[in-house]
Amino acid sequence: MLNMMSLVSSSSHIIVDERNKRLVVNGYLRGIKPAFFSRELIELAVDKKLEKIWLWALPADVPEFLGFGFRTEGSLFRDNFEEFAISLAYYVNPARAVSDKLQTENDIVDSVRTEPIRRLSSLSEGIRLKLLNQSFGEQISELLTRVFESYPSPVEDPQYIRALIKDGNIFAGAFIEKKLISVAAAYPDKEFNRCEMTDCATLEEYRGNSLTERLLGILENEVLKHQTLNLFTLARAQSYGMNRVFHKLGYRFQGRLINNCDIAGSFEDMNLWIK
The missing domain is CATH 3.40.630.30 (Gcn5-related N-acetyltransferase (GNAT))
Structure with a gap:
């Protein structure tokens, strides 16, 4: 089994963005378990007092991420659906998820x-x-x-x-x-x-x-x-x-x-x- 905490803490694709109070996940290794990964990301965001997690996810992993409270906010694809990423968000601070505009x-x-x-x-x-x-x-x-x-x-x-x-x-x-x-x-x-x-x-x-x-x-x-x-x-x-x-x-x-x-x-x- 992959060491998820090691992956989260050492990955160059995961950015603690204190300026925008968010955790940015630009990508991750294929084969990780979204259930474990979600928990570690949420724990890290809470520990760093961040309000939002922004995650680019592989389509096959999206249902499991959604099960842990992430939500879909956009998609990145061209006509070739093999090149596909889903923009997901998890709101540590529920107020951050609300827009009045x-x-x-x-x-x-x-x-x-x-x-x-x-x-x-x-x-x-x-x-x-x-x-x-x-x-x-x-x-x-x-x-x-x-x-x-x-x-x-x-x-x-x-x-x-x-x-x-x-x-x-x-x-x-x-x-x-x-x-x-x-x-x-x-x-x-x-x-x-x-x-x-x-x-x-x-x-x-x-x-x-x-x-x-x-x-x-x-x-x-x-x-x-x-x-x-x-x-x-x-x-x-x-x-x-x-x-x-x-x-x-x-x-x-x-x-x-x-x-x-x-x-x-x-x-x-x-x-x-x-x-």
């Missing part, structure tokens, strides 16, 4: 799906788009902290940004002269055959130029040059603009993660979009 968020998804999709207009003169290396860590950090009152990851630290890029994550930005005015990122995960599209931010005075949409297109091309990954994003469920962008780019809405992370000053629901 679900109807508004549903209306946003319905709206972005039904409005006509217009072609991109020409990029405004003077704006340049480019991939970003580690030397742009300070500017990326300054932009993200200026746009967001709070953020799920420590983007206020430029060294954190530089480490992300060094580890193979890809950033793209829009500039006016030397000023970074918009940014987006892609986090490829070859082990689990997926890539999160994230860290999208544009200075308020430059919105309306479809910069996020353009940057995501650049990032998608860069990611898919050498590998075929499931692309996904977690878009703020209350943001019409971000959900609209991903719908326009061909992503499919496949779930909502309740009070998933601390962004823009409070815990927010995040919509899961897949491509």
